[in-house]
Amino acid sequence: MHPATLLQTLLACGLVLACALYWAGRLFPALAQKGWRQAATVLRQVHAPTALIRYATRHATPRTGRGCGGCSGCSGDRNTPDKPFR
Numbered sequence: 001m002h003p004a005t006l007l008q009t010l011l012a013c014g015l016v017l018a019c020a021l022y023w024a025g026r027l028f029p030a031l032a033q034k035g036w037r038q039a040a041t042v043l044r045q046v047h048a049p050t051a052l053i054r055y056a057t058r059h060a061t062p063r064t065g066r067g068c069g070g071c072s073g074c075s076g077d078r079n080t081p082d083k084p085f086r
Helices: 003-027 029-045 050-060
Strands: none
Touching (some): 003 029
């Protein structure tokens, strides 16, 4: 196999894997938190940099309910039945 073809194949597989992990985390948040918790444990055991451990630990903690995603579409009195969203 030509080295360029091998590199392109590895790059494409890595991109597909990254997308699959992203969407698995979005669709199954409990599973993603468990994965981040295990990643943080492994990072601690291999003495990884503190920033990486903190990043994994932060993603392992459950989020509090913050509404639908942070847009300003339903904030305040702008989105009431007598005042439709503009």
